[in-house]
Amino acid sequence: xxxxxxxxxxxxxxxxxxxxxxxxxxxxxxxxxxxxxxxxxxxxxxxxxxxxxxxxxxxxxxxxxxxxxxxxxxxxxxxxxxxxxxxxxxxxxxxxxxxxxxxxxxxxxxxxxxxxxxxxxxxxxxxxxxxxxxxxxxxxxxxxxxxxxxxxxxxxxxxxxxxxxxxxxxxxxxxxxxxxxxxxxxxxxxxxxxxxxxxxxxxxxxxxxxxxxxxxxxxxxxxxxxxxxxxxxxxxxxxxxxxxxxxxxxxxxxxxxxxxxxxxxxxxxxxxxxxxxxxxxxxxxxxxxxxxxxxxxxxxxxxxxxxxxxxxxxxxxxxxxxxxxxxx
Amino acid sequence: xxxxxxxxxxxxxxxxxxxxxxxxxxxxxxxxxxxxxxxxxxxxxxxxxxxxxxxxxxxxxxxxxxxxxxxxxxxxxxxxxxxxxxxxxxxxxxxxxxxxxxxxxxxxxxxxxxxxxxxxxxxxxxxxxxxxxxxxxxxxxxxxxxxxxxxxxxxxxxxxxxxxxxxxxxxxxxxxxxxxxxxxxxxxxxxxxxxxxxxxxxxxxxxxxxxxxxxxxxxxxxxxxxxxxxxxxxxxxxxxxxxxxxxxxxxxxxxxxxxxxxxxxxxxxxxxxxxxxxxxxxxxxxxxxxxxxxxxxxxxxxxxxxxxxxxxxxxxxxxxxxxxxxxx
Numbered sequence: 001x002x003x004x005x006x007x008x009x010x011x012x013x014x015x016x017x018x019x020x021x022x023x024x025x026x027x028x029x030x031x032x033x034x035x036x037x038x039x040x041x042x043x044x045x046x047x048x049x050x051x052x053x054x055x056x057x058x059x060x061x062x063x064x065x066x067x068x069x070x071x072x073x074x075x076x077x078x079x080x081x082x083x084x085x086x087x088x089x090x091x092x093x094x095x096x097x098x099x100x101x102x103x104x105x106x107x108x109x110x111x112x113x114x115x116x117x118x119x120x121x122x123x124x125x126x127x128x129x130x131x132x133x134x135x136x137x138x139x140x141x142x143x144x145x146x147x148x149x150x151x152x153x154x155x156x157x158x159x160x161x162x163x164x165x166x167x168x169x170x171x172x173x174x175x176x177x178x179x180x181x182x183x184x185x186x187x188x189x190x191x192x193x194x195x196x197x198x199x200x201x202x203x204x205x206x207x208x209x210x211x212x213x214x215x216x217x218x219x220x221x222x223x224x225x226x227x228x229x230x231x232x233x234x235x236x237x238x239x240x241x242x243x244x245x246x247x248x249x250x251x252x253x254x255x256x257x258x259x260x261x262x263x264x265x266x267x268x269x270x271x272x273x274x275x276x277x278x279x280x281x282x283x284x285x286x287x288x289x290x291x292x293x294x295x296x297x298x299x300x301x302x303x304x305x306x307x308x309x310x311x312x313x314x315x316x317x318x319x320x321x322x323x324x325x326x327x328x
Numbered sequence: 329x330x331x332x333x334x335x336x337x338x339x340x341x342x343x344x345x346x347x348x349x350x351x352x353x354x355x356x357x358x359x360x361x362x363x364x365x366x367x368x369x370x371x372x373x374x375x376x377x378x379x380x381x382x383x384x385x386x387x388x389x390x391x392x393x394x395x396x397x398x399x400x401x402x403x404x405x406x407x408x409x410x411x412x413x414x415x416x417x418x419x420x421x422x423x424x425x426x427x428x429x430x431x432x433x434x435x436x437x438x439x440x441x442x443x444x445x446x447x448x449x450x451x452x453x454x455x456x457x458x459x460x461x462x463x464x465x466x467x468x469x470x471x472x473x474x475x476x477x478x479x480x481x482x483x484x485x486x487x488x489x490x491x492x493x494x495x496x497x498x499x500x501x502x503x504x505x506x507x508x509x510x511x512x513x514x515x516x517x518x519x520x521x522x523x524x525x526x527x528x529x530x531x532x533x534x535x536x537x538x539x540x541x542x543x544x545x546x547x548x549x550x551x552x553x554x555x556x557x558x559x560x561x562x563x564x565x566x567x568x569x570x571x572x573x574x575x576x577x578x579x580x581x582x583x584x585x586x587x588x589x590x591x592x593x594x595x596x597x598x599x600x601x602x603x604x605x606x607x608x609x610x611x612x613x614x615x616x617x618x619x620x621x622x623x624x625x626x627x628x629x630x631x632x633x634x635x636x637x638x639x640x641x642x643x644x645x646x647x648x649x650x651x652x653x654x655x656x
Contacts, residue, residue: 048388049423050387060375061465092375103479105391147435147477156377160377164373
């Protein structure tokens with residue numbers, strides 16, 4: 001950083017501001033945007049200091065890599081921030097917990113406009129504020145491409161709902177939009193920007209943040225958020241529980257915009273629903289004694305595992321489509 | 329991942345194993361290596377579940393980027409793991425806390441040997457076990473270069489020691505090796521591999537993990553770990569406290585291997601001590617009423633801030649050398 005480097009964050013790059021300049025600007029912004037509850041010491045010291053009111057915390061980490069999880073020409077900085085927060089808040093939601101505190105590691109090229117980092121932070125804090133969570137620390141460093149790593153810490157007022165508690169006979173239910181983000185990605189991948197409602201769903205997922213804790217209180221036996229793909233994530237739940245899941249394709253909601261995109265590109269729109277991720281909807285299993293709360297729809301049944309172990313079937317048969325996203 | 333891809337982790341790449349294959353192997357390893365205390369649910373669910381025994385937790389996040397913070401030809405996977413853990417455990421040490429749980433985000437090329445990721449995990453868990461901390465979760469994804477992001481959660485049995493509590497008249501003291509890592513880096517940068525003791529110090533820092541909590545119990549007024557460079561980090565403490573720090577160059581320990589390297593490359597070896605980071609030694613300030621515990625040496629005094637605000641001086645004058653590392 002030379003003495004003459006610009007320091008106006010609307011025009012400066014990360015390299016112009018330098019690491020501590022960037023951290024300073026982000027910390028100021030965070031103090032305004034996302035103070036968070038029970039934060040005794042926020043960003044700026046060696047670690048954040050947080051007051052824990054209950055006996056359990058839940059912790060999760062997720063990364064976003066430019067070119068892999070987002071493209072800067074498809075999603076602006078503010079929305080990358082929202083997505084980064086949403087994807088992590090959703091993991092706490094899927095435990096039945098309440099997200100409270102987040103840290104962000106941002107590795108980025110030195111020529112990245114500082115405004116990008118600040119807009120990212122604004123979007124991140126905006127999403128976090130939906131559940132009352134605060135950004136309490138992080139790190140900034142240089143890399144060839146943007147890599148965002150988020151860790152979220154949450155509290156549980158009831159026992160966390162694991163992936164491993166599903167039992168044969170339980171109902172499989174879904175809460176939240178599903179397939180919309182995959183539809184939006186398919187649209188963007190073909191160079192289009194509409195239907196706008198799907199593109200927006202890809203850019204700004206709307207996880208059902210109220211639903212996780214409520215499902216836990218109602219006695220959900222297992223829960224997971226759909227982030228890699230519905231059939232793939234259903235498989236993770238089935239495997240952890242040692243059960244099978246049979247999904248009924250007719251039970252899924254296939255909204256009109258997905259039908260339209262399917263028709264336009266010659267794809268069965270149920271593929272967006274069964275193979276899509278990143279809407280961060282919740283899948284949970286409930287004992288039959290539990291009346292499904294509002295917002296949940298039953299989409300299948302927990303069954304005995306197959307002869308070859310846990311397996312997910314659709315309408316009683318193996319699913320032939322893409323089950324979800326693979327990271328390598 | 330094709331069906332024919334090799335799955336033997338001694339020869340397979342990350343791409344061969346696939347994301348969930350990699351996570352599965354790492355999770356098995358973690359279960360063997362670093363179970364951790366008070367871990368109710370470890371890796372494998374949407375979040376880890378942790379029992380908190382005290383009312384405060386401390387949380388910190390730090391990243392390591394290949395080519396920026398390490399080179400694979402200079403540091404093997406096991407030692408990158410140790411360094412990644414050490415750098416984060418040290419932040420909790422600098423709060424006077426006890427590190428308990430860690431998460432790791434690993435972004436890496438698909439052609440990275442899976443053995444690298446597993447050796448990394450082994451080294452990471454080995455370092456964490458030095459303080460009894462456990463690896464409880466994380467994420468694996470693909471990127472052009474290796475980016476490691478670590479978050480550590482710790483407990484504090486006494487009030488955390490912040491950077492902001494230093495007062496004029498306090499003594500400035502240091503605990504742990506300082507300058508050794510910078511000396512090792514200078515050696516490697518010139519294509520040499522000796523003095524071995526310095527190269528080893530660069531590869532495997534040995535932070536004084538016992539010292540942070542002890543200093544907190546004794547009444548340290550402020551504390552920071554030296555990770556970016558001694559004068560630079562001293563400046564962060566001075567700024568947070570609104571004071572000046574005057575360091576006495578003659579008070580620092582300049583070990584013989586640093587003297588030898590200085591002579592060989594024509595540099596004053598005190599530069600390694602004053603500008604070096606990454607040994608993760610601790611700098612703390614103590615009221616004069618506190619007798620310095622064993623292992624600490626007094627290296628300066630807290631003074632009134634300069635006319636232009638907080639400033640670090642060496643022997644009463646501004647420091648002319650490199651104060652530390654800049655990330656952009």
